[in-house]
Amino acid sequence: MSLIEVKDLSKQYFIAKRQEGMWGAVRSLFHREYLTKTAVEEVSFSIETGEMVGYIGPNGAGKSTTIKMLTGILVPTSGEVRVGGLVPYQERQKNARQIGVVFGQRSQLWWDLPTIESFELLKQVYFVPDEQYRKNMKIFTEILGLDEFYQTPVRQLSLGQRMRADIAASLLHNPSILFLDEPTIGLDVVAKDRMRAFIQEMNKERGITVILTTHDMSDIEKLCKRMILIDQGRVMYDGLLSKVKDHFGKTRILIVDLERNFPQLRVEGAELIREEGVRKWYRFNKEEYTAAQIINRVSEQAEIVDLSLEEPEIDAIIRQMYEQGF
Numbered sequence: 001m002s003l004i005e006v007k008d009l010s011k012q013y014f015i016a017k018r019q020e021g022m023w024g025a026v027r028s029l030f031h032r033e034y035l036t037k038t039a040v041e042e043v044s045f046s047i048e049t050g051e052m053v054g055y056i057g058p059n060g061a062g063k064s065t066t067i068k069m070l071t072g073i074l075v076p077t078s079g080e081v082r083v084g085g086l087v088p089y090q091e092r093q094k095n096a097r098q099i100g101v102v103f104g105q106r107s108q109l110w111w112d113l114p115t116i117e118s119f120e121l122l123k124q125v126y127f128v129p130d131e132q133y134r135k136n137m138k139i140f141t142e143i144l145g146l147d148e149f150y151q152t153p154v155r156q157l158s159l160g161q162r163m164r165a166d167i168a169a170s171l172l173h174n175p176s177i178l179f180l181d182e183p184t185i186g187l188d189v190v191a192k193d194r195m196r197a198f199i200q201e202m203n204k205e206r207g208i209t210v211i212l213t214t215h216d217m218s219d220i221e222k223l224c225k226r227m228i229l230i231d232q233g234r235v236m237y238d239g240l241l242s243k244v245k246d247h248f249g250k251t252r253i254l255i256v257d258l259e260r261n262f263p264q265l266r267v268e269g270a271e272l273i274r275e276e277g278v279r280k281w282y283r284f285n286k287e288e289y290t291a292a293q294i295i296n297r298v299s300e301q302a303e304i305v306d307l308s309l310e311e312p313e314i315d316a317i318i319r320q321m322y323e324q325g326f
């Protein structure tokens with residue numbers, strides 16, 4: 001059996017429909033109508049000990065909902081989930097002892113307390129032995145520079161500091177599995193790198209199994225060999241990142257601003273994928289044509305006043321996977 005096993009896992013949210021006006025409100029007392037939203041739909045995957053897997057997808061794809069089922073916060077609508085042999089929502093306490101969790105959007109620390117006191121409280125909550133606490137605090141402080149803000153209440157920390165405090169806190173009890181839900185969201189490049197370096201070190205040195213959700217492709221590129229790509233609650237791809245990059249890394253996108261608008265301007269060898277007035281997006285295969293060739297072909301037909309080149313972003317890759325399949 002794998003360390004983490006998920007089979008045909010689904011989660012639907014039921015949202016009470018609001019009825020208009022006073023009579024609507026009265027009617028709602030007796031008869032409530034619900035909208036259902038399928039956030040996760042028949043997701044299956046398994047993860048082995050020591051892996052670091054990227055769970056990636058655009059906003060609203062169902063990433064956080066999946067993590068919440070893995071941590072036991074949410075009960076699945078259907079399907080199976082096992083983490084270290086436990087069913088998380090049935091054995092939430094026991095599961096909590098083997099996992100660490102960081103939600104990038106929300107701190108798990110005590111908002112009003114000096115940061116160090118949150119650590120001390122967690123030490124009590126998880127019955128962390130003194131020696132282990134001392135050792136962990138020393139290592140985490142060294143790598144993450146926690147001592148900068150030990151005495152600062154969590155509410156006053158910068159986002160980067162808060163994330164560093166949160167990830168350190170999640171590892172005090174030496175969990176073997178770490179769930180990170182958007183651990184780099186909103187961080188600047190330096191802070192992102194610091195988080196990533198720490199995550200990498202914990203995976204390498206401690207053999208912690210890491211599942212990291214993100215909508216930022218560069219997190220995955222820096223950290224994970226394997227990615228599970230989800231969109232609208234479904235797994236679109238599960239496999240090596242390198243394979244996707246070989247396949248989709250060949251495309252480049254040329255963005256040009258023309259001197260005046262030429263609607264639907266066609267260029268041989270490139271596909272017009274988007275246009276907004278004078279701005280056009282052309283996708284081409286860099287193994288077939290150079291950017292210079294495509295630029296020439298545009299400028300033969302229209303004057304270019306500005307241009308840039310882009311590598312495909314995760315959203316573009318997902319669109320492409322939709323269009324072409326994988």
Ligand SMILES: Nc1ncnc2c1ncn2[C@@H]1O[C@H](COP(=O)(O)OP(=O)(O)O)[C@@H](O)[C@H]1O
Nearest residue numbers: 013015037039058059060061062063064065066
């Ligand atoms: N508590 C909730 N009630 C109703 N709908 C929700 C709730 N949480 C999330 N959703 C919806 O479920 C979908 C998946 O959300 P989420 O798992 O948060 O996605 P992600 O983390 O990938 O951005 C979205 O359409 C979101 O609006």
Ligand SMILES: [Mg+2]
Nearest residue numbers: 063064065182
């Ligand atoms: Mg989320």
